[in-house]
Amino acid sequence: MTVFSDVPDPEEAGDRAALRAALLSWFDTSGRDLPWRAGMEGKRDPYRVWVSEILLQQTQVARGLTYYDRFLKAFPTVQALAQAPEGDVLKAWEGCGYYARARNLHRAARQVAAQGFPDSYEGWRALPGVGPYTAAAVASLAYGEARAVNDGNVRRVLARLYAQAVPSEAWVQAQADTLLDSQRPGAWNEALMDLGATVCTPRSPRCGACPVSGHCRAFAQGRPAAYPAPKVRAAVQEVQAVAVLIGDHIRAVLERRTGSLLGGLMGLPMEVVGPGETAEQVLHRLCERLHAGRTVLLGQVSHTMTHRRITLQVYAAQAALPVQSVEDSALSRLDHKALDLYTRQQTSLFTPD
DNA sequence: AAGGCGGGGAA
DNA sequence: TTCCCAGCCTT
Numbered sequence: 493m494t495v496f497s498d499v500p501d502p503e504e505a506g507d508r509a510a511l512r513a514a515l516l517s518w519f520d521t522s523g524r525d526l527p528w529r530a531g532m533e534g535k536r537d538p539y540r541v542w543v544s545e546i547l548l549q550q551t552q553v554a555r556g557l558t559y560y561d562r563f564l565k566a567f568p569t570v571q572a573l574a575q576a577p578e579g580d581v582l583k584a585w586e587g588c589g590y591y592a593r594a595r596n597l598h599r600a601a602r603q604v605a606a607q608g609f610p611d612s613y614e615g616w617r618a619l620p621g622v623g624p625y626t627a628a629a630v631a632s633l634a635y636g637e638a639r640a641v642n643d644g645n646v647r648r649v650l651a652r653l654y655a656q657a658v659p660s661e662a663w664v665q666a667q668a669d670t671l672l673d674s675q676r677p678g679a680w681n682e683a684l685m686d687l688g689a690t691v692c693t694p695r696s697p698r699c700g701a702c703p704v705s706g707h708c709r710a711f712a713q714g715r716p717a718a719y720p721a722p723k724v725r726a727a728v729q730e731v732q733a734v735a736v737l738i739g740d741h742i743r744a745v746l747e748r749r750t751g752s753l754l755g756g757l758m759g760l761p762m763e764v765v766g767p768g769e770t771a772e773q774v775l776h777r778l779c780e781r782l783h784a785g786r787t788v789l790l791g792q793v794s795h796t797m798t799h800r801r802i803t804l805q806v807y808a809a810q811a812a813l814p815v816q817s818v819e820d821s822a823l824s825r826l827d828h829k830a831l832d833l834y835t836r837q838q839t840s841l842f843t844p845d
Numbered sequence: 846a847a848g849g850c851g852g853g854g855a856a
Numbered sequence: 857t858t859c860c861c862a863g864c865c866t867t
Contacts, residue, residue, distance in 0.1 A: 548862040552854065556862085589851025592865080623864045643862045685862055694860060695856050722859065726848070752850065752866090797851055825852065 503654070511653075511707045512673045512680070518703035519683035524690070526553070527560060534636030534678045538609045539570045541634045542616075545626045546597050550590060553689065559588050573598065574605035582756055582822035591822075595756050596621025613639050624665075632677040640668035641681045645688025651720035652692060655709035659720055692716075729800040732765035734774045735827075736784060736809040741834040743815040745782070746823075758821040760830055762804070771805050784811035790837050793829040806830045808837075 501507055528544035531537055543563060548556045566584045567573035573581065578598055585594035600619040610616045612635070617627040628639035640646075642665045650667045651659045673680035691702050697716045699705045710716040737760055738745040746758040761782055765774045779787060787807040794803045804826065818831060 545862065550861055550863055552861050555853070592850070621864070625863055629862065645862065799849065
């Protein structure tokens with residue numbers, strides 16, 4: 493069937509070739525200059541590419557830049573990372589979130605230090621913390637393997653090119669595989685992601701600056717921002733908790749958190765207020781466990797973590813327990829907020845309202 | 846297939 | 857506020 497209008501058909505082979513050429517040409521002149529992109533195309537340093545990809549999972553590039561520099565200064569090679577204690581690795585990651593990334597990266601570095609770097613998608617995929625996206629990124633960028641990445645940028649760009657409101661993971665991967673430029677897989681993957689991050693942005697895409705708007709169905713429809721449809725997200729859960737500060741904001745009693753939430757980090761002794769419980773009861777339980785006495789309320793802090801909003805009552809207490817250096821420990825933002833109350837409390841003693 | 850996992854930027 | 861960010865792992 494012949495189409496007489498000038499509506500683009502990005503699923504046609506000739507159009508795909510033109511689209512590849514246009515996007516790669518744009519990338520060669522307008523791609524981002526990022527520190528982990530040093531080295532020859534398709535032959536980058538696997539360690540640096542790997543670290544950057546883990547850091548950038550669910551983390552914007554602007555933020556990743558700071559941590560990349562900090563992390564590589566602390567652990568310049570995979571051997572240095574493998575030999576470091578986990579606490580040091582988490583300290584370098586402190587504030588970046590999703591701390592399982594750091595712990596998995598550390599575990600994987602110990603495997604790589606012993607066995608060498610994998611040299612294929614499948615080999616990378618077997619390392620902890622390396623999923624389909626990261627394996628494809630490292631394989632294409634450091635080894636020149638023809639693997640298409642599928643991340644949030646790729647999903648959005650492809651959803652718009654094909655006007656697909658609800659693109660499934662399988663659909664995105666299939667389109668990305670078909671569109672991949674097998675001659676320059678690394679550059680192609682970066683080009684698609686750069687386009688998504690700088691031009692084909694979520695809220696207000698800059699279609700006037702887009703090198704492939706002529707191939708885009710969403711643009712032809714005049715409503716690029718309608719694709720993809722927003723994802724349904726779980727409601728934020730309210731959580732009440734109680735913590736005690738034994739010591740001060742420099743040295744305090746800290747416990748290692750276990751489980752999936754903030755697991756591996758250190759923090760103030762803390763307990764959640766369960767249903768049907770009062771904060772007073774939880775404080776009492778906490779003090780019994782620590783053999784602590786003489787509590788005084790320091791204040792309250794709140795902290796939102798995507799899926800839950802934590803309201804924390806913080807009490808100063810005294811107990812015969814060893815304190816640790818706050819500066820040398822990896823703490824969550826929530827614990828730093830709680831520790832900040834100590835400084836405010838001291839100040840207010842001298843400058844009452 | 847769905848939910849959990851941090852913290853912050855942009856609109 | 858809302859939505860999203862170079863995703864991965866567990867259930």
